Amino acid sequence: MKLVNACGRACPEPVLMTKKALAESPEGISVTVDNVVAAENIARFVKGKGYAVTQREEKDAICLDITW
Amino acid sequence: MTKGLGARKNLVGIGVGVAVGVVALALVALGNPANMGFCIACFLRDIAGAAKLHSAAVVQYVRPEVIGLVLGAFIISLIKKEFKPRGGSSPMLRFVLGMFVMVGALMFLGCPLRMMLRIGGGDLNAVVGLVGFAAGIGAGVVALNRGFSLRRAYTQSALEGALFTIVMAFLLVLWLLVPSLFALSETGPGSMHAAVGISLAAGLIVGILTQRSRLCCAGGVRDALMFRDFHLLYGFLAVIVTVLVGNLILGKFNLGFEGQPVAHNDGLWNFLGMALVGWGSVLLGGCPLRQLILSGEGSSDAGITVMGYMAGAAFCHNFGLASSGAGPTANGMVAVGIGLVVMLVVSVVNKQKEA
Numbered sequence: 001m002k003l004v005n006a007c008g009r010a011c012p013e014p015v016l017m018t019k020k021a022l023a024e025s026p027e028g029i030s031v032t033v034d035n036v037v038a039a040e041n042i043a044r045f046v047k048g049k050g051y052a053v054t055q056r057e058e059k060d061a062i063c064l065d066i067t068w
Numbered sequence: 069m070t071k072g073l074g075a076r077k078n079l080v081g082i083g084v085g086v087a088v089g090v091v092a093l094a095l096v097a098l099g100n101p102a103n104m105g106f107c108i109a110c111f112l113r114d115i116a117g118a119a120k121l122h123s124a125a126v127v128q129y130v131r132p133e134v135i136g137l138v139l140g141a142f143i144i145s146l147i148k149k150e151f152k153p154r155g156g157s158s159p160m161l162r163f164v165l166g167m168f169v170m171v172g173a174l175m176f177l178g179c180p181l182r183m184m185l186r187i188g189g190g191d192l193n194a195v196v197g198l199v200g201f202a203a204g205i206g207a208g209v210v211a212l213n214r215g216f217s218l219r220r221a222y223t224q225s226a227l228e229g230a231l232f233t234i235v236m237a238f239l240l241v242l243w244l245l246v247p248s249l250f251a252l253s254e255t256g257p258g259s260m261h262a263a264v265g266i267s268l269a270a271g272l273i274v275g276i277l278t279q280r281s282r283l284c285c286a287g288g289v290r291d292a293l294m295f296r297d298f299h300l301l302y303g304f305l306a307v308i309v310t311v312l313v314g315n316l317i318l319g320k321f322n323l324g325f326e327g328q329p330v331a332h333n334d335g336l337w338n339f340l341g342m343a344l345v346g347w348g349s350v351l352l353g354g355c356p357l358r359q360l361i362l363s364g365e366g367s368s369d370a371g372i373t374v375m376g377y378m379a380g381a382a383f384c385h386n387f388g389l390a391s392s393g394a395g396p397t398a399n400g401m402v403a404v405g406i407g408l409v410v411m412l413v414v415s416v417v418n419k420q421k422e423a
Contacts, residue, residue, distance in 0.1 A: 037282055
């Protein structure tokens with residue numbers, strides 16, 4: 001699964017990076033962010049596209065597995 | 069499930085928008101200038117004046133609303149475990165972009181939040197400003213889609229993250245203990261304000277609420293354009309509708325272009341001023357209100373941006389760039405023009421190849 005590291009990115013870059021990565025790997029990706037707002041924004045965006053999201057808390061980071 | 073989550077977020081956004089509108093109306097009723105319950109640009113300009121960074125005698129006051137916004141965001145982010153000390157994302161660029169956002173805001177006479185309050189008061193010049201704001205956001209969206217980035221921030225020390233809040237709290241205490249250090253307006257908008265405790269409480273409440281709802285005046289239009297995501301826009305519209313209804317009830321609604329409070333009716337420069345604000349705000353990742361909230365949440369990048377706003381405000385008044393009720397100044401027009409060129413250059417040059 002394609003990995004995207006969006007840690008430290010300001011709004012709306014994490015969502016934009018997710019959007020671009022999904023355009024390249026429509027079957028699913030894994031995105032790492034370091035704040036709740038970015039995680040919320042990505043989850044809302046991909047759910048709107050029909051993807052499923054599994055969220056894992058890691059040390060200082062949140063990992064979102066986005067699958068079709 | 070997904071729909072339920074989205075709908076709840078929308079309701080939170082709308083609820084907070086209504087609350088911000090009500091607090092803004094209350095602040096005007098209790099002494100703030102008309103259509104200026106909140107104005108992040110005006111209030112930072114007033115604070116810069118109070119600290120004698122500029123000497124425009126009519127706009128000097130330590131606005132407790134701003135300090136309350138930062139403190140409120142700081143406190144709620146600590147409680148919600150969302151306080152994260154972070155920084156290092158192009159601080160110098162942020163400072164300069166912040167300066168020019170202020171140049172645009174003081175051309176128009178208001179930040180995006182005051183633009184909304186002005187629309188709710190019937191000021192049609194602010195509708196022209198909104199069209200410019202949306203155009204500027206559109207330019208920023210093009211830049212983002214073409215790979216613009218201020219690069220990533222990194223985790224910083226707790227002190228770095230808390231320092232902006234500490235400075236704001238210190239400013240409040242210093243002003244209350246030794247008011248003679250500061251310049252305070254005796255006439256003009258700077259002399260019009262609600263009582264200190266009320267202003268501070270209003271800032272705290274709105275700081276807490278907008279930290280939770282993530283309200284961002286630039287984010288609403290931006291996300292609608294980029295992602296067809298309208299949830300921030302609902303909060304934005306809720307503020308306008310609330311203030312509109314409130315002003316109608318209070319008999320303060322005054323529809324038109326002429327004779328609007330702390331405003332001018334030069335359409336072209338209202339448009340261009342807010343276009344500069346919109347463009348800069350998208351590059352910076354949020355409107356002035358949102359930058360204050362982020363600075364309270366531990367972002368020293370946002371803190372630097374706010375310092376840029378204040379420095380910009382000081383230049384605006386020292387160099388005669390800021391508009392007044394009489395209209396824009398020639399110097400201000402040149403500065404807005406330079407600002408738009410700066411936005412273009414930064415948008416084109418500051419790209420980052422994806423890793």
